[in-house]
Amino acid sequence: MPHSSNSPADHPDPSTSPAVHHSSLRPEPAEEAVGSPAQRAFRQAVLDVENLRQRLRDLEEEQADARRRYWQHVGPLAQAVVTARQALFPPLEEALLLHFFSRAEEQQITSLIVANAHSLRDRFGEDATEILQRYATHQKAQNITITESYSYQADVNHTSEPQRGGQRRKTKAQRAQEAAEREAQAQQQSLLGNTKAVYRQLARANHPDLERDPERAQAKTIRMQQITEAYEANDLYTLLQLLSEHSADGDAASDDLLTRYTQALHRQQTELKQRMNELKFGANGFFGSTGKKQEAELRQLKRHLRAEAEYLQHIRHAIAEPSGLRDLLKQLAAEGHESI
Secondary structure (H helix, E strand, C coil): CCCCCCCHCCCCCCCCCCCCHHHCCCCHHHHHHHHHHHHHHHHHHHHHHHHHHHHHHHHHHHHHHHHHHHHHHHHHHHHHHHHHHHHHHHHHHHHHCCCCCCCCHHHHHHHHHHHHHHHHHHHHHCHHHHHHHHHHHHHHHHHHHHHHHHHHHHHHHHCHHHHHHHHHHHHHHHHHHHHHHHHHHHHHHHHHHHCHHHHHHHHHHHCHCCCCCCCHHHHHHHHHHHHHHHCCCCHHHHHHHEEEEEECCCCHHHHHHHHHHHHHHHHHHHHHHHHHHHHHHCCCCCCCCCHHHHHHHHHHHHHHHHHHHHHHHHHHCCCCCCCHHHHHHHHHHHHHCCCC
């Protein structure tokens, strides 16, 4: 934060400046002892969550900038590939209606349609829901029909009872773990969305009518106004801050409540870190090299996209006739490819 004057008071020591990251601050020993352990742990958890949220916002801004730069460079070529891939659907779908191809070839054509839809969705963010719903299920049914005549008996003969039981146990364990994770998440959401319990705890400890000392009663009157305003605004964060600062000394109920919220904040930290890792290293991340290396990578990517668009246009013309599509199917099968 810039300062408007050059007086010594306007230039605090760096070790106490608010601009310094909170983890580098070294509070005075007297400040470290303020509040109960539960209050201090909660305040630290709040600081950690705030820090992670800010880092996540910074990452999202960097991602947005990187995404804009990316599409400025490759957007037109990427759109050319999208258009060329979308143009493959009509001839492939029409081929399934011709009764020209064998059952195995029809299955291969269906696989090409599904793979093409996945490419459009996963690489370019295109909506391929309709195609996938129509053909992914059909492809699965084809696979089952074609293979069940000879694979089912083999599975029965070669899969022992212990193996099948182990597979079932693994599946049950996975389901149990997923259910536990969903339950923990639901409890966290319920806890973080509940202001009434915190309000009641604060009101019990800060009601001015229960205070005999006039000065303390006046202070609690002002505090209760803050508490009521935060509760009416459903502002859980402010209520928790007030609870961590103004709950009665040795109030076990307040400490227990703060401990539960601290645990919820710790889970929130884990979720924020996971989101940051997804932004950094996920499939849709836009982080990469910078400078000349990035320029070289973008040039290479543009060459690949241009070549892909030209190849797809060639394929589109080749599969316009059933014989051309059959030749393509044979070529892909020989090379071990299931997609274009």
